[in-house]
Amino acid sequence: MAARIIDGKQIAADIREELKSEVSALKEKGIVPGLGVILVGEDPASKSYVSAKEKACGDIGIFSDDNRLPAETTQEELLELVGKMNRDPKINGILVQLPLPKHIDESAVLLAIDPDKDVDGFHPMNVGKMMVGEKAFLPCTPHGVVQLLKRSGVETSGAHVVVIGRSNIVGKPVANMLLQKKEGANATVTLCHTGTKNLAHFTKQADIIIAASGWPNTVTADMVKEGAVVIDVGVNRIEDTTRERGFRLVGDVDFEGIKEKASLITPVPGGVGPMTITMLLFNTVESAKRANGID
Numbered sequence: 001m002a003a004r005i006i007d008g009k010q011i012a013a014d015i016r017e018e019l020k021s022e023v024s025a026l027k028e029k030g031i032v033p034g035l036g037v038i039l040v041g042e043d044p045a046s047k048s049y050v051s052a053k054e055k056a057c058g059d060i061g062i063f064s065d066d067n068r069l070p071a072e073t074t075q076e077e078l079l080e081l082v083g084k085m086n087r088d089p090k091i092n093g094i095l096v097q098l099p100l101p102k103h104i105d106e107s108a109v110l111l112a113i114d115p116d117k118d119v120d121g122f123h124p125m126n127v128g129k130m131m132v133g134e135k136a137f138l139p140c141t142p143h144g145v146v147q148l149l150k151r152s153g154v155e156t157s158g159a160h161v162v163v164i165g166r167s168n169i170v171g172k173p174v175a176n177m178l179l180q181k182k183e184g185a186n187a188t189v190t191l192c193h194t195g196t197k198n199l200a201h202f203t204k205q206a207d208i209i210i211a212a213s214g215w216p217n218t219v220t221a222d223m224v225k226e227g228a229v230v231i232d233v234g235v236n237r238i239e240d241t242t243r244e245r246g247f248r249l250v251g252d253v254d255f256e257g258i259k260e261k262a263s264l265i266t267p268v269p270g271g272v273g274p275m276t277i278t279m280l281l282f283n284t285v286e287s288a289k290r291a292n293g294i295d
């Protein structure tokens with residue numbers, strides 16, 4: 001069987017169009033969703049992520065308050081800026097780009113963000129609410145995965161989902177979201193990690209595999225059941241001398257081998273990646289609605 005490719009770019013574009021209409025409807029009510037963006041230092045990857053986020057905001061009509069701070073910024077200065085954004089009614093979401101320089105305690109900064117403006121969904125208050133199934137800002141990449149499944153018509157209820165990876169930003173939250181007793185979830189979830197003995201034993205039983213290990217070829221075709229759905233969260237650089245930049249991006253699964261066996265699969269790039277920023281925009285619009293009593 002040749003798999004249908006899940007077009008993350010198209011699904012992300014569809015959601016952004018929906019958000020753009022919502023933002024213009026909000027503007028008619030005098031509400032302009034605002035995202036406060038903070039980047040500390042000169043890390044090239046972080047700079048390009050932040051630029052992409054700012055551009056995406058502009059494209060759908062979200063106001064972005066961009067703050068690029070020098071690497072020597074102190075924790076106190078950063079906390080002061082977060083506090084100012086917490087109090088600013090024009091700011092509905094606060095994004096502190098990670099990683100932060102070593103002298104700054106990341107968790108202290110994330111804890112300082114008002115949970116009602118925590119559009120990354122990393123504040124323990126939102127993590128806890130998500131865990132118990134209450135309304136919360138959901139972290140962007142796992143929420144993007146859930147949306148990809150939903151919008152590709154994949155039935156998760158009763159399905160066996162095997163998640164590979166237990167990070168706080170991908171593995172644990174995606175597993176948690178999919179086991180909730182809710183529409184678009186209600187799956188039987190197995191969460192695998194480096195302590196898992198015989199990963200293939202679990203992946204072979206999976207109706208849906210979500211790979212977030214951070215290593216190419218963690219899942220190969222022999223580890224996948226015929227007709228399974230494979231969502232590849234991974235983004236890895238591998239050397240490629242045929243490319244001018246000397247590398248190419250691959251995911252955590254062997255795409256070429258698995259696409260002959262799976263029923264649906266996400267490519268890298270162009271699968272989960274475009275969904276992450278899109279769900280950040282979604283959370284920012286949600287936050288603006290909540291702040292104005294619109295639900």
Ligand code: NAP
Nearest residue numbers: 141165166167170193194212213214233234235272273276
């Ligand atoms: P991470 O913090 O490095 O966590 C990786 C997890 O995978 C860990 O829990 C690790 O287990 C587990 N793992 C590693 N190798 C494994 C193996 N062979 N078998 C089973 N489990 C294994 O990574 P992350 O931040 O979650 O990111 C995962 C991948 O997603 C990376 O490639 C990253 O670049 C990508 N990513 C993409 C997006 C996007 O927007 N597309 C966003 C975030 C992350 P232990 O806990 O036992 O160490």
